[in-house]
Amino acid sequence: MAAGSRVDSLRDARRSLLEARQVADAARHGRRDRTVFRLPHVGLAGLLHLLRDEPRLQTFVERELGGLLAYDARHPKERLLGTLRAYLDSGRNKSAAAAAAHLSRPALYERLSRIERILDADLDAVDTCMSLHVALLALDAIRD
Structure with missing residues (x-):
């Protein structure tokens, strides 16, 4: 209700x-x-759901995550988007992210490094991670 x-x-x-x-x-x-x-x-998730059909939101998601979505489409076993989600959902706690993604810490570090290269992004920057996290939430809303 x-x-x-x-x-x-x-x-x-x-x-x-x-x-x-x-x-x-x-x-x-x-x-x-x-x-x-x-x-x-x-x-925020509710707001993004309400805006899911807004072309500017879709453009934002593509701009922020497009490279990673394309990479995952070519390498479906790696699922770097899931790794990024685990990292951001854990508050950028690498130990918690590794556990959530069922990866060793070295494997998580390697994947995060690959994500940074693909997206040309610094995952140590709070504003970058906030933008990526909003893009992930928007992607969920669009796919819903």
Whole structure:
């Protein structure tokens, strides 16, 4: 169930109803830990789900992850996108990422180095990792 923001006038009720519909749509594709969802509960993943058909979001994903998606298509056994996801989902903790990806730490380091070369990106830079993480969330929303 989704709820819009509280309103004080009938004139604002339409906006709240539209918000509730968008929240319901976003919540369907996200977390399942609540009975009632409001706008703050759907977070970034919910926002990206709502924007999934936006061409600029699709362009952003392609710009950020295109090289890695192409690499994985040519080398399906390596799945570097999954390695990147494990690294970013673990908060850039390499030990946790290696465990989540079922890799040794040296194997993880080698894959992260390859990802950096493919994307021409510095995975030690917070802003780069934030952008890549948003692109991964957007990719999930687009593929949903």
